[in-house]
Amino acid sequence: MNAGANGQTTVNYDVTPLPASGSIVNASLRYADNTGTRITNNWSFTINYVSFNPANRVSSVANQGFNVRVVQATADAPLANSLQRAEDQLAGFLIDPATGQPYANDPIFRRSR
Numbered sequence: 001m002n003a004g005a006n007g008q009t010t011v012n013y014d015v016t017p018l019p020a021s022g023s024i025v026n027a028s029l030r031y032a033d034n035t036g037t038r039i040t041n042n043w044s045f046t047i048n049y050v051s052f053n054p055a056n057r058v059s060s061v062a063n064q065g066f067n068v069r070v071v072q073a074t075a076d077a078p079l080a081n082s083l084q085r086a087e088d089q090l091a092g093f094l095i096d097p098a099t100g101q102p103y104a105n106d107p108i109f110r111r112s113r
Contacts, residue, residue: 021049073103 011029019025029041056068071089073079079094088094092102 019047021047021051023047071105074106077103079103 015025024044024046026044027042030038032038069090073089073094077096079085079089085094089103094103095101096103
């Protein structure tokens, strides 16, 4: 629990083990304020995620993580923002009419650890 600015408090809780994708999780938060008023909040949410393909995993200890390929067309490219467009761009199917070639790859990529 972290006390923040303006009298706000942040509570973090790590769920282990991670529930299976599609699981419904029931949560409850009970607390009292500085006047002694007790408050309970109950809610449910569904956890949805897609597992990475194990073939993309890097297994050497020095380079743990995943192999990824990042593509980004230049900022002035008139491309729609859609999943199909993104998949076509990753596959090299988007052709720049000005050059007749696939759009240039101009990724802005930041690595964090």
